[in-house]
Amino acid sequence: EVQLVESGGGLVKPGGSLRLSCAASGFTFSSYSMNWVRQAPGKGLEWVSSISSSSSYIYYADSVKGRFTISRDNAKNSLYLQMNSLRAEDTAVYYCASFHDILTGFDYWGQGTLVTVSS
Amino acid sequence: SYVLTQPPSVSVAPGKTARITCGGNNIGSKSVHWYQQKPGQAPVLVVYDDSDRPSGIPERFSGSNSGNTATLTISRVEAGDEADYYCQVWDSSSDLNWVFGGGTKLTVL
Numbered sequence: 001e002v003q004l005v006e007s008g009g010g011l012v013k014p015g016g017s018l019r020l021s022c023a024a025s026g027f028t029f030s031s032y033s034m035n036w037v038r039q040a041p042g043k044g045l046e047w048v049s050s051i052s053s054s055s056s057y058i059y060y061a062d063s064v065k066g067r068f069t070i071s072r073d074n075a076k077n078s079l080y081l082q083m084n085s086l087r088a089e090d091t092a093v094y095y096c097a098s099f100h101d102i103l104t105g106f107d108y109w110g111q112g113t114l115v116t117v118s119s
Numbered sequence: 120s121y122v123l124t125q126p127p128s129v130s131v132a133p134g135k136t137a138r139i140t141c142g143g144n145n146i147g148s149k150s151v152h153w154y155q156q157k158p159g160q161a162p163v164l165v166v167y168d169d170s171d172r173p174s175g176i177p178e179r180f181s182g183s184n185s186g187n188t189a190t191l192t193i194s195r196v197e198a199g200d201e202a203d204y205y206c207q208v209w210d211s212s213s214d215l216n217w218v219f220g221g222g223t224k225l226t227v228l
Contacts, residue, residue: 035217037162045154045162045205047217059215062120095161102209105152105167112161 002026009113022079022096030074038092086117121210123220130226137193141206149208151189157202201227
């Protein structure tokens, strides 16, 4: 069974940092590209970042470019998101999601972890 | 940047057909994916590459894409289909990024 389990969310002050993790199991993690997608309370889905299977290609949404860093450790079947200089508008549930290529969509999703940025 | 436009809400009676549109400039040239999200749950992929269904998704869910509009069609709507639906594409025209539509709330009357 495919499982993606996010962790690391919590309450952080504006300007602070947080590192999210996503533990993968049940599929060949090293063969899949991975993403972070967030959803602010009561709002729609917003793509945050993508990383290819070998970390050769990395993309960011303009809203997080320069502040967030995506990375992965295929030996540990894990995906990460380092979030720095956090703002109130970064408050959201953060989901990790896998995809094989741009024709297949995001086929597996975790249950999400809540990040709240507030003083 | 590329923009996907969805109607905020669609209502349909049980047993009828629901159509949810996703508008974008020449979206017919892109591969469109659709997600269903129920309250408090993670999104679920229901249609990928315009019209293909992942395993386990009922045949009642179908998709099409042409010109400036992609459409998710749900036939014989059931109460359990009530959810938010999002379209998605990969935009390589300017910045390389994934784009989601704003979402459509499907209400089953």
